Amino acid sequence: xxxxxxxxxxxxxxxxxxxFVGTTLDDIAQAAGIGRRTLLRYxxxxxxxxxxxxxxTLDEFRNTLHTFxxxxxxxxxxxxxxxxxxxxxxxxxxxxxxxxxxxxxxxLQAHSVLRYADWRQVIAEYVAERTGSDPSALLxxxxxxxxxxxxxxxxxxWLSNDDTELSTVLEQALRTLHxxxxx
Amino acid sequence: xxxxxxxxxxxxxxxxxxxFVGTTLDDIAQAAGIGRRTLLRYxxxxxxxxxxxxxxTLDEFRNTLHTFxxxxxxxxxxxxxxxxxxxxxxxxxxxxxxxxxxxxxxxLQAHSVLRYADWRQVIAEYVAERTGSDPSALLxxxxxxxxxxxxxxxxxxWLSNDDTELSTVLEQALRTLHxxxxx
DNA sequence: CACAATAATGGCACTCAGGGTCAAAATGGA
DNA sequence: TCCATTTTGACCCTGAGTGCCATTATTGTG
Numbered sequence: 183x184x185x186x187x188x189x190x191x192x193x194x195x196x197x198x199x200x201x202f203v204g205t206t207l208d209d210i211a212q213a214a215g216i217g218r219r220t221l222l223r224y225x226x227x228x229x230x231x232x233x234x235x236x237x238x239t240l241d242e243f244r245n246t247l248h249t250f251x252x253x254x255x256x257x258x259x260x261x262x263x264x265x266x267x268x269x270x271x272x273x274x275x276x277x278x279x280x281x282x283x284x285x286x287x288x289x290l291q292a293h294s295v296l297r298y299a300d301w302r303q304v305i306a307e308y309v310a311e312r313t314g315s316d317p318s319a320l321l322x323x324x325x326x327x328x329x330x331x332x333x334x335x336x337x338x339x340w341l342s343n344d345d346t347e348l349s350t351v352l353e354q355a356l357r358t359l360h361x362x363x364x365x
Numbered sequence: 366x367x368x369x370x371x372x373x374x375x376x377x378x379x380x381x382x383x384x385f386v387g388t389t390l391d392d393i394a395q396a397a398g399i400g401r402r403t404l405l406r407y408x409x410x411x412x413x414x415x416x417x418x419x420x421x422t423l424d425e426f427r428n429t430l431h432t433f434x435x436x437x438x439x440x441x442x443x444x445x446x447x448x449x450x451x452x453x454x455x456x457x458x459x460x461x462x463x464x465x466x467x468x469x470x471x472x473l474q475a476h477s478v479l480r481y482a483d484w485r486q487v488i489a490e491y492v493a494e495r496t497g498s499d500p501s502a503l504l505x506x507x508x509x510x511x512x513x514x515x516x517x518x519x520x521x522x523w524l525s526n527d528d529t530e531l532s533t534v535l536e537q538a539l540r541t542l543h544x545x546x547x548x
Numbered sequence: 549c550a551c552a553a554t555a556a557t558g559g560c561a562c563t564c565a566g567g568g569t570c571a572a573a574a575t576g577g578a
Numbered sequence: 579t580c581c582a583t584t585t586t587g588a589c590c591c592t593g594a595g596t597g598c599c600a601t602t603a604t605t606g607t608g
Contacts, residue, residue, distance in 0.1 A: 206564065217587035222566065256546050291482075292475040299474075320522050320534075324541045327514035335507040342501065351503075358507045363439050363543070389593060400558035405595065 186235065189214050189224060193231050194279065202232075202287045229293035232283050236297060239266070240304055247308045255312055259305055259329055260356055267333070267348050274348075282341055285334075302326035332356055369418065372397050372407055376414050377462065385415075385470045412476035415466050419480055422449070423487055430491045438495055442488055442512055443539055447532050450516075457531075465524050468517075485509035515539055 192214045196205045207228055211218040225231045246265045250258035269277055284290045303317065305326035310317040317323075336355040340348050375397045379388045390411055394401040408414045429448045433441035452460050467473045486500065488509035493500040500506075519538040523531050 207566085208564085211587095218565095219567090219587050219589095220585080223586085226566095228565070288479055292477075292479050294475075295478050296471055296475050318521070318525070320518060320537060320541050321545060323521055324515065324518040324538050325545050327518045328511055328542060328545075331510035331514035332507065335503060335510045338501070338506055339503050354503060355507050358503050359511060360546070362504060362508050362511075363546070390595090391593085394558095401594095402558050402560095402596095403556080406556085409595095411594070 184214065184216050184220075184224075186224060189216075189221065190231065190234055194283075197232075197283060198279075202283060202290065227293075229290060230297075232280055232290060233297055234280075237300065240300055242266075243301070244304050244308070247304070251312075255309065256325070258312075259309070259325060260352075263329055263333060264349050264352050267352060269348075278341070281337060285337060285341060298330055302330055305329050328359075332359060367397060367399050367403075367407075369407060372399075372404065373414065373417055377466075380415075380466060381462075385466060385473065410476075412473060413480075415463055415473060416480055417463075420483065423483055425449075426484070427487050427491070430487070434495075438492065439508070441495075442492070442508060443535075445488075445491075446512055446516060447535050450531050450535060452531075461524070464520060468520060468524060481513055485513055488512050511542075515542060 189210070193205070193210045196209055196213060199205075200209070207218050207221055210231070211221045214221065243262065243266050247258060247262040249265075250261050253261065284294055303326070306317040306322035309315075309322040309325045310319065313321055315321060332355040333352065335358075336348070336352040339351045339354070340346055343351075372393070376388070376393045379392055379396060382388075383392070390401050390404055393414070394404040397404065426445065426449050430441060430445040432448075433444050436444065467477055486509070489500040489505035492498075492505040492508045493502065496504055498504060515538040516535065518541075519531070519534040522534045522537070523529055526534075
């Protein structure tokens with residue numbers, strides 16, 4: 183019996199050994215004891231393997247946003263982003279490995295915008311709903327783009343300091359933006 | 366004699382006819398009267414073809430930034446971004462086609478982060494220089510990420526309204542961010 | 549003008565990602 | 579146990595991208 187968890191365990195081991203590019207789908211399939219064709223049914227592409235079940239978390243993200251309906255809009259988004267990036271302590275080590283791979287491998291960096299497009303859409307829809315506008319309008323799009331850019335800046339900082347907290351750097355990124363825009 | 370301009374003219378015609386994905390490198394090479402191998406020496410990849418000589422514009426961008434050394438930091442970046450996106454009136458139609466292709470084709474959307482990485486780096490280095498910090502520090506990274514996110518939001522708006530000015534929407538995007546963060 | 553050095557070209561063969569098709573195998577009721 | 583429905587993986591194909599190398603410009607020099 184094969185599972186996503188098992189495949190990812192095997193894949194990450196190979197990525198660590200031979201690098202993402204240096205690992206072929208055949209390598210992963212063989213190491214996982216399944217056919218290459220089957221592997222590509224579990225994941226839409228090689229680039230999607232490191233993302234695991236990311237899409238499944240978006241529903242929860244949507245709910246989290248509505249948790250903050252009573253807060254000012256920008257604050258609601260900010261708090262929800264922080265909440266989205268909260269993981270149990272024992273999962274942080276794995277999350278670091280995963281995100282370091284994604285954010286340092288050019289192929290995966292590129293692919294990430296496609297995965298984050300849905301994430302941004304969740305924010306855009308929330309902002310649109312609260313402002314009575316269309317998700318494609320300038321405010322929802324700007325808010326979601328900026329939310330992503332702050333997350334990226336935060337993650338970069340987080341990955342370069344092993345002893346920082348994700349929630350802390352995301353907070354710092356927002357404060358940094360405030361300082362940058364006002365001074 | 367083949368030139369980048371000639372190749373791109375041929376390529377964009379084919380992209381318009383058969384779509385980006387539906388056009389093969391063989392199609393382009395054949396239509397341009399060159400070998401596929403040669404085409405891949407002119408452009409690092411199929412994804413790079415729509416970008417033309419983008420990298421060459423970065424030196425000018427760097428200079429433009431220093432034009433605004435006497436302005437507040439965030440203003441200097443903002444003005445330079447607008448200046449970077451100024452094109453002669455007769456070039457705007459082509460620029461629209463180019464950017465619409467890039468921003469609506471998933472493969473090219475993904476690839477764009479790799480191309481924009483160098484653009485962001487120019488901003489990060491400028492901000493680092495003016496604040497006496499490292500380009501990889503949080504402020505330079507945040508500033509460059511946000512500058513890109515505002516540009517993306519602006520371009521989205523620009524592409525959806527044929528009669529808007531690029532400089533206008535970029536201005537609007539920044540004002541929208543201010544409004545979003547303060548209200 | 550001729551000739552040598554250097555650069556550009558494109559043909560060939562190869563690896564790898566990804567997708568379509570289909571028969572075999574596993575699964576899960578009735 | 580038998581039938582129906584997924585799941586699997588083997589096979590084959592296309593297309594991007596790379597290394598290698600012989601051929602063909604191009605350019606500089608006498």
